[in-house]
Amino acid sequence: MRFAQIRTGRQFLLALDHGEDFLDGLTRFCENQGIRSGYIPIFVGGFQSARLVGSCEPLADPEAPLWEEITVETLEALGGGTLAWNLDKDCLAPHIHVATGIKGAGAEGRVSHLLGATVQFISEIPIIEVLGDTEGPALTRRRNPSLYDVPLLGFGPGI
Numbered sequence: 001m002r003f004a005q006i007r008t009g010r011q012f013l014l015a016l017d018h019g020e021d022f023l024d025g026l027t028r029f030c031e032n033q034g035i036r037s038g039y040i041p042i043f044v045g046g047f048q049s050a051r052l053v054g055s056c057e058p059l060a061d062p063e064a065p066l067w068e069e070i071t072v073e074t075l076e077a078l079g080g081g082t083l084a085w086n087l088d089k090d091c092l093a094p095h096i097h098v099a100t101g102i103k104g105a106g107a108e109g110r111v112s113h114l115l116g117a118t119v120q121f122i123s124e125i126p127i128i129e130v131l132g133d134t135e136g137p138a139l140t141r142r143r144n145p146s147l148y149d150v151p152l153l154g155f156g157p158g159i
Contacts, residue, residue: 004019007131013021013124014127015123015125016123018122020073022123023114024095026125027092027129027148035127035129036083036136036138037085037129037130037140038139039083039128040081040125041125042080043079044078045119046075046121047100047120047123048073048079049071049076050072051070051115052070053067053068065150069115070110074102075100076100082153083130083139084137084153084154085139086140086141087141093141098111115121137157140153142154
């Protein structure tokens with residue numbers, strides 16, 4: 001277990017409109033506002049299409065992360081995540097998971113890591129900034145080579 005007490009800063013409500021790229025819009029907003037760390041407690045909206053981590057094939061190693069993706073269309077979505085700073089690439093690294101219902105399939109569901117999406121109608125996203133200090137952002141993301149190279153959440157630039 002790892003943890004850190006955080007200090008929250010500004011709070012925003014971002015509305016991404018029909019046809020906008022979800023992750024691009026979120027990232028641009030954070031860049032424009034100078035947000036380097038934060039979290040999204042929950043968001044709601046619709047997606048024309050979304051790319052999610054997933055596979056229709058048997059998993060070779062169920063313990064290993066899955067790097068494959070599926071595309072699903074016409075969705076209602078509920079999700080949340082963290083906004084951490086990628087120290088290796090010096091950029092924001094959103095980590096968003098969603099629960100979605102496919103509208104044309106009896107709201108059949110998919111739950112996974114969001115790789116990309118195009119907004120349908122609107123996505124309403126509350127964003128809570130987490131304050132860092134003079135050493136850097138409060139939340140960071142680095143790959144862990146001993147754990148399948150998965151990018152993990154860290155606290156501060158040295159952790």
